[in-house]
Amino acid sequence: MHDTPDYGLWTLVILNSAIFIMFAFSFFKPQTARDWRTFGAFAAFIVALFVEMYGFPLTIYLMSGWLQTKFPSLDLLSHNTGHLWSTLLGEKGDPHFGVLHIASYVFLGFGFYLLSSAWNVLYHAQQRNGLAVSGPYAHIRHPQYVAFVLILLGFLFQWPTLLTLLMFPILLVMYARLAITEEAQMRKQFGAEFEDYATRTPRFLPSLRKRLSAT
Template identity: 65%
Template sequence: MKDIPAYGLWSLVIINSLIFIIFAFSFTKPKSPRDWRSFGAFSAFIVALFTEMYGFPLTLYLLSGWLQTRFPQLDIFSHDAGHLWWTILGMKGNPHFNLLHILSNIFIFGGLIYLGSAWEVLYKAQRSHTLATSGPYATIRHPQYVAFIIIMFGFLLQWPTILTLLMFPVLVWMYTRLARQEERDALAEFGDEYRRYAENTPAFFPRWGSAKNRTNKHPEI
């Protein structure tokens, strides 16, 4: 029996979008225009994702001709078919329990935990007008942006759409620009202290072998 189409469920679009947006907001507590741009871009990605997951399956409509030719027995407007990696790779069984879905959940919830730990350190540093160098900031300079990227990548593993696949590289570029702007502001505010921190701490990809040395050079603030 074919799956019953699971779209037009706008209440689920709203509920799921609000859950992730409010959850991220509770961690980030945006204040500056830069914070709001970062949070707003993430929120737009989440809304676009759940709109196609439960509302209107634009990607499936656009790919319907190819999917029907490639997979003639597939009910392309079922919820399971929306797991496009599962569909395209010809995976069997329940798509919610395959390796990609499990891996996506690890990225999503791991990213949320990482985001929370990063913003806790940053929030304390901002309140005391000091430089954030402890916790996630001991290994990279921009863990908050890396966390957003990890979460979005996790969603792309679980439910890729044409719109979110197009948005993802744009948002990565945007977060990189915001990070560079943030660095210029930090350099203007903290001067040599930030310059020394930046020289020993990579921007986005940690050097795990030297994390201990960097922590010793820059104790918790």
């Protein structure tokens, strides 16, 4: 039995969603319709995550029969149970100190750092009507999209749900298509300058060969 409710805390849902969405907004600062689509998809993921984390545990509810059979002593209404990777892997102790949970903080921290660094470079490039090629943009062509993916992965390591797991590959495809659309516009605007930049700079994953040659 569970006497203290760990769900139905809708104030926490609103508060946490607002904090992370505004935090990301302060770094990303969407301006174009494409920027708003990117940010809107990210915000939807965040809201879906915190609704299940503190509001209604839909994933736990749908999996409750299997979970009770597999783990008969499991308290389904406990907040710790929602850290499903820890539950499914049979980890003991507080899941907040598990390997995946700690890894999630690394992904979240680096993701927000990359988002901030990329925006700073992009902002100054836009001010001079030039191409962003320094900082994170010197290593990959779309650091902001990569930053969003790192943040989403961090949350999935921490609190997986059926809805966010379903949304994640959809968001990957969406960001990939937005990146291609963005590059078409950059080719039209900057021509040979962008072609030269695209030839030497990977789209999403930094080149290990380039980094090794630089050292």
